[in-house]
Amino acid sequence: MLFTLIPEGGATSRIFNRGLLLSQGIKLPVNNPNPYFPYPSFIKNLAYGELINSIRKSGVFDKKEEKQDSLALWFALTVVFEVFKDYGVSLHSINFKMQKNNLDWRLCHLIVNQQFSSLVSNLKSVTLVDYFPKEVLFLQIANTCKNLEKIVVWTLGDHKNKIQKARQNLAHLISSQCHLKQLEISYVHGHATPLMQSLASQAKTLQRFRLYNVNFDKCCPWDALAECKQLESLEILSYHKVNENMVHPLIDAINQMKNLKMVEFIPYSMGGESASLQKLRNVLKEVENN
Template structure:
């Protein structure tokens, strides 16, 4: 009876469930209904596996499943690099690796980290150091057409610079080149990382950048450097549509000029928890005539002077302005009311 629903429609229903709270649990239940539902559900469950781990068993299970999906050629490649590959492994019902579309890099690293971890203590003499680049190369050779990349480096021991540099290695370029969405919330000390990422990922449609807090003079230098590199990442994109910037407290002079290269394509601009004290003007945003959503959430020091270029901008396609800030004065209120009357 369930086969009366086409696989395309069923897939869309399951994707909708996947986005809801406890969606993954609901989809696990769908797998058990029958084979038809199982074949439709599994690719959705495994499109972003490294974002859903909560204990050591699930971490180990992810890697074990991926290892079971390796081809003979891929197994031999790992063995040549000194990585032990289980000999007697039952072939899985699906090639789970082929479903990967969204790569949570921190999740991948955390999964592999347990191969060289004992009671939370990192052991550098274990296979982690060679397993990460080896697995990335396998993924790069799989023609996966990756859609999104999530980059974070929080609350874990290890050599972050080396681990992130593996991702922008020339051999891994086929994996990250097709990416359409990037979430950046990382603090990589190696100055080569962001420029290399900009050179390899130039088809991004959705970019989310989180600036790290300055905790020292050295941290301040790194933040200013990264702001310049973020600007280059924006500048390199062919057609950026959604741009979100979080926790920028300065360096707007570094990043705002890069918006000029995307004024025809930008549809959504969002500032979150940012301080505009050192920003002189948002005139460049006024040039984004195709803008549909403009959001300021939890921002400070958004003065009338900074916002004034937006008051008379020709935003003919704008559907939403969200302004959550303590600096709401009469002139800003008139601007918001004017927009609400028109729309």
């Protein structure tokens, strides 16, 4: 966890000279010929899956522990995060990408446990991708992180019986934030009402809203989206089953979104659009052109 710096005048003094480090607020012992660099205290962005995979491949586990991979990784992560706490780490972003590395998704819960709340209390961005259950993780993040500015979610999970709970907990996560600026959600199949209604809580701060491949079957009218007057970018792509009742509030409010610069409203299939949807597409196109 500690990296030795070559003293000033050494082979890499052009990169690691004491004056440059001091100018960046990094104070080193004056008389120590081999100062140590407290690397953990400078960590701001965490690729969670890559961290776990690195620990797994590090060779620190004996054969007995390898048979209990998840338990061993949980213990190792706990040690790592305790070190982070000791160094005063305050993360700005976490990317939960798990499935590609065939990792146990339950390991995601550790970083947002109350035990390590100091690591994520100032978190600004969270990205959750891949097919793994997210309903509990959404709730834990909502309880621990209140200052997120960016949330990116790719699928709600991989268990049909828990999708509704995941949808509700994601809506709770959105509503729990103080000043969310960017929200991107992909692959939501039906019952999008809780998600759309949660936008009202971020109406004063939301600047970018992107939905991809969302089925709006039986969704509520988009009144909450119409309240988001600070929007600069609005993308609803490859959508399904949008009707006139949903979009009507947005048609009335779109001209009041003075900051709107980028607009995309593209259905999954271009055939059979109602007059209201065609009108909305035309209004959005006019806004973008202006």
